[in-house]
Amino acid sequence: MKRSAFFSSTLCWALVGLVAIAVTPLLVHYDIEELKKPLLERQSYLLHVLSLISIYTILAVGLNLLMGYAGQVSLGHAAFYGLGAYTSAILTAGPSLAQHLSPLLALPIGIVLTAAVALLIGMPCLRLRGHYLAMATLGFGWIVYIVMRQWSNVTGGISGLTDIPKLAVGGLVFDSDVKWFYLTVVSAVLTMVLSANIIRSRVGRALRALHGSENAAATLGVNVAYYKVLVFVIAAALAAFAGSLYAHKVNFISPNSFGFLISVELVVMVVVGGMASVWGAVVGATTITLLFEWLADLGQEYPAFQDMNGVAYGLILVVVMVFLPAGLTVGTRDLLLRWFRRRRPVPVPQPAPREVTRV
Amino acid sequence: MESLPDILQNLVTGLATGSIYAIVAVGFTIIFSSTQVVNFAQGEFVMLGAMGVYMLTTWNWRHPEFAGLHWPLPVAVLLAAMLAAVVGLLLGWVLMRSLKSASAPALIIITIGASMLLQGVASQLWGKDAVPARAFTTAMPFDAPIRFHLPRALVGPDAYPVAIEWQQLWVVALTLLMMLGLALFFNRTLVGKAMRAVSANRHGAQLMGINVSHMVVGAFALSAALGAFAGATIAPITYGYYNMGTLIGLKGFAAAIVGGLGNFSGSVVAGLLLGITESLAVMIPGLSDYKDAVAFVILLAMLVISPNGLPALLRRGKEAA
Numbered sequence: 273m274k275r276s277a278f279f280s281s282t283l284c285w286a287l288v289g290l291v292a293i294a295v296t297p298l299l300v301h302y303d304i305e306e307l308k309k310p311l312l313e314r315q316s317y318l319l320h321v322l323s324l325i326s327i328y329t330i331l332a333v334g335l336n337l338l339m340g341y342a343g344q345v346s347l348g349h350a351a352f353y354g355l356g357a358y359t360s361a362i363l364t365a366g367p368s369l370a371q372h373l374s375p376l377l378a379l380p381i382g383i384v385l386t387a388a389v390a391l392l393i394g395m396p397c398l399r400l401r402g403h404y405l406a407m408a409t410l411g412f413g414w415i416v417y418i419v420m421r422q423w424s425n426v427t428g429g430i431s432g433l434t435d436i437p438k439l440a441v442g443g444l445v446f447d448s449d450v451k452w453f454y455l456t457v458v459s460a461v462l463t464m465v466l467s468a469n470i471i472r473s474r475v476g477r478a479l480r481a482l483h484g485s486e487n488a489a490a491t492l493g494v495n496v497a498y499y500k501v502l503v504f505v506i507a508a509a510l511a512a513f514a515g516s517l518y519a520h521k522v523n524f525i526s527p528n529s530f531g532f533l534i535s536v537e538l539v540v541m542v543v544v545g546g547m548a549s550v551w552g553a554v555v556g557a558t559t560i561t562l563l564f565e566w567l568a569d570l571g572q573e574y575p576a577f578q579d580m581n582g583v584a585y586g587l588i589l590v591v592v593m594v595f596l597p598a599g600l601t602v603g604t605r606d607l608l609l610r611w612f613r614r615r616r617p618v619p620v621p622q623p624a625p626r627e628v629t630r631v
Numbered sequence: 632m633e634s635l636p637d638i639l640q641n642l643v644t645g646l647a648t649g650s651i652y653a654i655v656a657v658g659f660t661i662i663f664s665s666t667q668v669v670n671f672a673q674g675e676f677v678m679l680g681a682m683g684v685y686m687l688t689t690w691n692w693r694h695p696e697f698a699g700l701h702w703p704l705p706v707a708v709l710l711a712a713m714l715a716a717v718v719g720l721l722l723g724w725v726l727m728r729s730l731k732s733a734s735a736p737a738l739i740i741i742t743i744g745a746s747m748l749l750q751g752v753a754s755q756l757w758g759k760d761a762v763p764a765r766a767f768t769t770a771m772p773f774d775a776p777i778r779f780h781l782p783r784a785l786v787g788p789d790a791y792p793v794a795i796e797w798q799q800l801w802v803v804a805l806t807l808l809m810m811l812g813l814a815l816f817f818n819r820t821l822v823g824k825a826m827r828a829v830s831a832n833r834h835g836a837q838l839m840g841i842n843v844s845h846m847v848v849g850a851f852a853l854s855a856a857l858g859a860f861a862g863a864t865i866a867p868i869t870y871g872y873y874n875m876g877t878l879i880g881l882k883g884f885a886a887a888i889v890g891g892l893g894n895f896s897g898s899v900v901a902g903l904l905l906g907i908t909e910s911l912a913v914m915i916p917g918l919s920d921y922k923d924a925v926a927f928v929i930l931l932a933m934l935v936i937s938p939n940g941l942p943a944l945l946r947r948g949k950e951a952a
Contacts, residue, residue: 345736396935403669403735407888408934411927414881418927422920532877536743543736582751589744594725597733 319449323521325561326456327514330463332541332553334510337467339539340548341479342503344398345406348413349511349538352390354420354530356382356512357519361433364520368426375439379516383509390508391501398500401486405504413535420527432526439520452521459517463510464550470506471550479503537564544592546599555601563588635786639793641910647799647868649906650806651677652926654861655883656890656898657813658854664830664893665850668726668738672746674880676715676855679749680862681871682757683711685764704767712859718749719855723848730847746876753873761875764866767801798867805864809857810899817895826850830893878923882909885930891940901941905929 331353338344346352359382363373373381393412397404420427427433439446439455446452470476478499482489490496519525537560545556567581596603655673662670687700687707702710722745729741777800778792817823828836829846837843862871869875886905890897909925912918918925937944 339736345739347739393931397938400938404934404938406739407884408931410881411885411930411934414927415924415931418921418924532881536740539736540740543734543740547734547736580751580755582747583755584751586744586747586749586751590725590741590748593733593737593741593744594729597729597737 316449319453321561321565323449323452323456325558326453326460327518327521328538328541328557328561329460329554330514330517331511331538332545332557333460333463333467333550334507334514335538336542336545336547336550336553337470337479337503338507339542340552341471341476341483342500343483344500344504345403345539346409346504346507346535347406347539348409348411348416348532348535349507350530350532350534351409351413351416352386352508352511353515353518353534353538354416354527355386355389356515357525357530358382358420358427358433358515359385359512360516360519361436361525362426365433365436366426367428367433372437375437375516375520376441379439379513379520382516383512386512386515387505387509390505394501394504398504399497409535410532413532417527417531420530427527430527432524434524436519436523436525438523439517446520456517456521459513460554463513464554467550470503475499475502540589544600546601546603549601552599552601556599559600634790636781636790636793637914638911639781641914642907643793643795643799645907645910646903647796647802647865647906648910649903650802651861651865651879651902652883652886652905653899653902654806654809654857655879656886656902657810657895658858659884659887660890660893660895660898661826661850661854661857662723663887665826665847666726666730668730668742669884670722670851670854671739671742671880671884672722672749672876673854673858673883674876674878675746675749675753676719676858676876677862677865677879678753678871678873678876679715679718679855680708680711680859681764681866681875682753682762682862682873683714683859684708684863684866685762685871686757687711688765689762704765708860708863711863712856715855715859715862716852719851719853720848722855723851726851727844727847746880750874750876757873759873761870761872764863764871766798766867767864768797796868798864802864802868805860809860813857813895822846822849882926885926888930889933889940891942894940894942897940897942904941 331349335346335349338346360375360378362369363378363381364375365372393408394405397408421430423429444451446455471479478489478494481492481494482496482499486496515530518529541556541560542553543556544559545554546552563585567584570577571581592600596607598606655677658673658676659670662668662673684704684707687702687710688704689701722742725745726738726741729738733741776794776796778794780792781790783790815823817827825836825841826846826849828839828841829843829850833843836846862875865879882905883902886902887898889905890899890901905926908929909922912925913922933940933944937947
């Protein structure tokens with residue numbers, strides 16, 4: 273691997289990304305008059321959607337580590353997301369507590385707690401080969417969801433918890449959509465950088481090795497179970513982080529934001545985006561979030577469409593997975609490649625002159 | 632301490648719901664062993680059976696002046712099962728096409744997408760309210776539950792009787808019948824044996840001249856029809872609604888895993904045990920709110936203790952003894 277070329281391309285992307293991030297709110301507020309007014313509904317909605325995309329990106333990037341690199345599926349990832357959100361909410365605004373913590377303290381507590389729970393679930397299930405983790409997380413997800421719904425004096429039951437305080441760091445209170453936009457996007461980018469670093473580190477190489485063949489990896493001295501558990505705990509911790517951000521952003525949470533359907537949605541984001549690629553997770557999170565917002569929008573515009581959300585979503589899932597099973601990014605690329613190849617005669621590959629490698 | 636009649640009463644309820652979990656678990660097993668795919672649309676077949684029978688026997692198409700169809704029940708049940716089988720056939724065909732190219736999560740998403748699609752269509756067609764399906768037997772002696780008193784010496788003078796609904800008997804009896812039929816089908820008929828051959832060794836079966844894709848699609852149709860039968864029998868007790876399949880399906884899935892995924896008799900036993908445990912657990916004070924979590928707690932516990940299910944646990948116990 274040519275490191276210099278790789279770094280320059282990463283740097284390039286990072287710069288493009290940073291510029292895009294910095295400019296987006298300006299684009300949204302392109303009108304000077306608009307800036308003077310309180311945030312218009314549409315604009316704050318846009319920023320809200322972008323924040324949501326960022327939060328889902330954190331979730332999808334974490335889950336992508338697990339699915340794309342460790343080859344394991346979590347069908348209850350929303351539970352970890354929910355654990356983070358509910359820990360934050362209960363500690364900062366729970367009706368059962370006399371004294372509340374500050375959000376800045378609750379956030380790490382939620383992450384540590386969730387990571388510990390993930391460790392407990394992951395250890396027995398990941399010792400074995402096969403999709404035991406998927407089944408265990410599916411069960412765990414439902415248990416967490418049911419407890420959220422039923423343990424009403426602590427979790428607020430179906431109606432959930434309200435009045436969750438805004439996140440505040442020192443004197444900086446995150447109380448506007450623009451501030452939240454910056455916070456969530458920066459968090460998402462940091463998560464992506466973290467994930468990219470994990471993938472390119474010893475851990476990432478071990479993960480790819482065991483994804484290819486657990487036997488071969490074990491023969492080469494990779495502690496298969498250790499790495500699988502490690503990446504599962506990281507994914508859960510990232511989900512908890514996202515959940516905590518979500519709770520402090522929207523200030524109101526209820527069990528339905530963390531149910532089985534959300535777990536499915538997260539898996540869908542990873543698969544639709546394309547597994548084993550950080551950018552794929554971002555594409556997936558963006559596409560699915562936008563799709564949902566768009567379907568909800570359609571439902572508001574055309575009442576007849578309101579109940580068709582499920583039908584449309586289900587149909588899209590089936591069609592995309594049947595025709596682009598490798599996801600949108602890889603699938604579209606392959607489709608384009610095939611299309612171009614068909615149009616252009618493929619030159620017969622000549623054997624490349626052997627490179628002299630210095631040992 | 633709960634009284635004996637209470638325990639017996641819950642046992643009866645548990646046996647009936649457990650039968651449904653058992654059928655759904657067997658449905659999972661049939662599809663899993665022939666394709667290695669966990670079909671998350673399994674619960675929707677149950678829903679299709681329940682709503683299909685409701686449509687053909689009582690539904691008035693949301694028009695009060697329309698009297699409804701009122702077809703005889705056996706015809707309705709058969710037609711509902713056929714409808715589900717056709718849906719299963721389609722799903723099987725779609726999955727069959729993607730089996731080679733798609734990853735395991737992609738296949739799971741296809742089945743989940745199909746389940747959302749079916750729920751959406753059902754809510755459009757039949758609305759979102761829970762509807763009572765017609766009981767199988769409604770004539771004179773069958774209109775009231777069977778009540779029997781336990782010996783007074785045992786339970787005290789003012790204990791109330793244990794009641795068994797006729798429909799609960801139907802559920803258990805039909806489940807037994809279906810399991811018997813399945814056992815015969817898989818052991819005695821050529822098609823059944825071919826299906827088993829496909830699940831034992833795909834390539835081997837193909838080399839022996841078995842049309843593997845027909846068998847896979849057939850497994851989906853069979854599993855769907857089974858689920859629909861289960862739905863038709865349980866709907867008079869639990870009512871039918873468009874998303875009734877989600878929890879029934881997932882609890883059946885839990886039963887399939889507890890029974891050792893791919894193990895037929897294991898799934899049946901696990902399904903019954905799950906139903907009974909669930910309805911007995913409700914009696915523990917404070918636990919009644921968490922009834923739906925019981926199956927998943929058992930699932931998690933089983934995965935921690937013995938990931939290959941109850942049969943593996945028993946075998947281990949036997950070896951240790």
